[in-house]
Amino acid sequence: MSQALFANDALLPTGWHRNVLLGWDEAGRLTQVQPDAAMPRDVPAVEGPVMPGMPNLHSHAFQRAFGGLTEFRGAAQDSFWSWRTLMYRFAAQISPAQVEAIATWLYIEMLEAGYTSVCEFHYLHHDSDGRPYADDAELALALLRAAERAGIGLTLLPVLYQASGFGGLPPNEGQRRFIRATDSMLRLLERLRPLCQAQGARLGLAPHSLRAVPPESLREALAGLDAIDATAPVHIHIAEQIAEVDACLAWSGQRPVAWLLDHAEVDARWCLVHATHMDADEYRRAAASGAVAGLCPTTEANLGDGIFDFGAWRAAGGRWGVGSDSHACVNAAEELMMLEYSQRLATRQRNVGADAAEPSVASAMTLAAVQGGAQASGRAVAGLSAGQQADFVALDARHPSLAGLSAADMLSAHVFASHRTSAVDTVWIAGRPCVAAGRHPLRSEAAAAFVAARSQLLTTP
Incomplete structure (x- = not known):
């Protein structure tokens, strides 16, 4: 698992920044949040804007x-x-x-x-x-x-x-x-x-x-x-x-x-x-x-x-x-x-x-x-800064409502002009991806269990 990510745009506590290098430790805590960084060769990059979870x-x-x-x-x-x-x-x-x-x-x-x-x-x-x-x-x-x-x-x-x-x-x-x-x-x-x-x-x-x-x-x-x-x-x-x-x-x-x-x-x-x-x-x-x-x-x-x-x-x-x-x-x-x-x-x-x-x-x-x-x-999840947990979200830069816009305008379009969840691409928890291409790996299985539980409740006298 990579412990670093390069974001073309990221929403830090001080606002939007370009070329942000995020790094985290084995515990999933951010150790590095560096704007205006050169893109390392061995670090994956994300195209869409990254924002705190x-x-x-x-x-x-x-x-x-x-x-x-x-x-x-x-x-x-x-x-x-x-x-x-x-x-x-x-x-x-x-x-x-x-x-x-x-x-x-x-x-x-x-x-x-x-x-x-x-x-x-x-x-x-x-x-x-x-x-x-x-x-x-x-x-x-x-x-x-x-x-x-x-x-x-x-x-x-x-x-x-x-x-x-x-x-x-x-x-x-x-x-x-x-x-x-x-x-x-x-x-x-x-x-x-x-x-x-x-x-x-x-x-x-x-x-x-x-x-x-x-x-x-x-x-x-x-x-x-x-x-x-x-x-x-x-x-x-x-x-x-x-x-x-x-x-x-x-x-x-x-x-x-x-x-x-x-x-x-x-x-x-x-x-x-x-x-x-x-x-x-x-x-x-x-x-x-x-x-x-x-x-x-x-x-x-x-x-x-x-x-x-x-x-x-x-x-x-x-x-x-x-x-x-x-x-x-x-x-x-x-x-x-x-x-x-x-x-x-x-x-x-x-x-x-x-x-x-x-x-x-x-x-x-x-x-x-x-x-x-x-x-x-009561948890260290206050955004993209060192010492906080590496919880963050990347939007889909190619989504029709977002494509071609600045990072700030992509987030605005996500909130005010898209179907909202449809523009979420990837979600990381403690540095580990848990949603990719908008879908959780347990989505189908969990949805079926939910529907079954609700059906049981609705048919209970």
């Missing part, structure tokens, strides 16, 4: 299997809450083998779409009757195997879920597979930590939401996590829905993000997933904490969540990344496009995601999302 900072893998199956009128006014009822029905019957098949296919889809790592927000813990499996880590192990088989980098985030609403309301029947006591969660983390380390995965914790984790449990879980790994990532759903904000105000007198900032030591370890509905003070304070805003534009649009105020967040210096969440869409470029377009619709302006340092919207957004995604992942 995109971290996917929010995933519920099992939900991929019912993508497209909730797009019908089921209530007088459908919303996130009616969608959630359908999701619960699906979650009630899925088996560990089906979870593994669905996740393996999903992670292959991600790789083919330019994602090179994923933060798996894992809240499906127990058997269908709500009792623990003989091996309490059964479903987490299925996700670890899926990630290893696909070859994608993983941050595993077991979810603490204890209540159905603010104030510690008892969980409902649809949540029985999610529920864990705090000490049970900490034991699970202790069990999973060496397994994640052996695979090169990162382990963190996801308190599901303020409505699902009472304050005392949140304090105990965070203290227990710190005793295990004081640097571990912490992800939480927050302020996704107006109804959630209203319920939090009724319970505590505060909005969700404000309450969290006042009651937890939110810092750069944290990913505030969605954070869609914040007021001006919350935008300012949350950005100042160093936390990452975990934006999932296609899912937020699919569920009717609302529009994140991207301008306010960036003006406050906030960090952000993108995730595919419920996987209504599995496409890194599409998330960037949806984020930009939502802002254009809200502000009636264009090219909102560009900045003074990088006027190309696609390039500026890619660099920012990679940085934020890496921070949320």
Whole structure:
């Protein structure tokens, strides 16, 4: 295996550069990123522009299997809450083998779409009757195997879920597979930590939401996590829905993000997933904490969540990344496009995601999302620089939407003018190619297993 690559064009943290020599060590870490280099004779070259792999900072893998199956009128006014009822029905019957098949296919889809790592927000813990499996880590192990088989980098985030609403309301029947006591969660983390380390995965914790984790449990879980790994990532759903904000105000007198900032030591370890509905003070304070805003534009649009105020967040210096969440869409470029377009619709302006340092919207957004995604992942995947993992993507320079353009314009065409995944040519993880000519070697086999698992679920009474 070669441990070097010559790129005619590469997107580095400082922008686009020509004639870039990339070198990495046996562990798959970049040791050399040299622009304006002479092309060595014995190093393979890639024609299309090379860009850093995109971290996917929010995933519920099992939900991929019912993508497209909730797009019908089921209530007088459908919303996130009616969608959630359908999701619960699906979650009630899925088996560990089906979870593994669905996740393996999903992670292959991600790789083919330019994602090179994923933060798996894992809240499906127990058997269908709500009792623990003989091996309490059964479903987490299925996700670890899926990630290893696909070859994608993983941050595993077991979810603490204890209540159905603010104030510690008892969980409902649809949540029985999610529920864990705090000490049970900490034991699970202790069990999973060496397994994640052996695979090169990162382990963190996801308190599901303020409505699902009472304050005392949140304090105990965070203290227990710190005793295990004081640097571990912490992800939480927050302020996704107006109804959630209203319920939090009724319970505590505060909005969700404000309450969290006042009651937890939110810092750069944290990913505030969605954070869609914040007021001006919350935008300012949350950005100042160093936390990452975990934006999932296609899912937020699919569920009717609302529009994140991207301008306010960036003006406050906030960090952000993108995730595919419920996987209504599995496409890194599409998330960037949806984020930009939502802002254009809200502000009636264009090219909102560009900045003074990088006027190309696609390039500026890619660099920012990679940085934020890496921070949320707790992994060294922050782009093409020495010390980071050699995760990168080459676009197809001969694709009709890209051919003949400059590197920056090729990325713009990939995001805004192609079928998006169609322009991804090659993907490397830790310096090893795992997608070539747009296809993963396990694509056909994994797709067949996914279809079989979904068919079984749809025919289960």
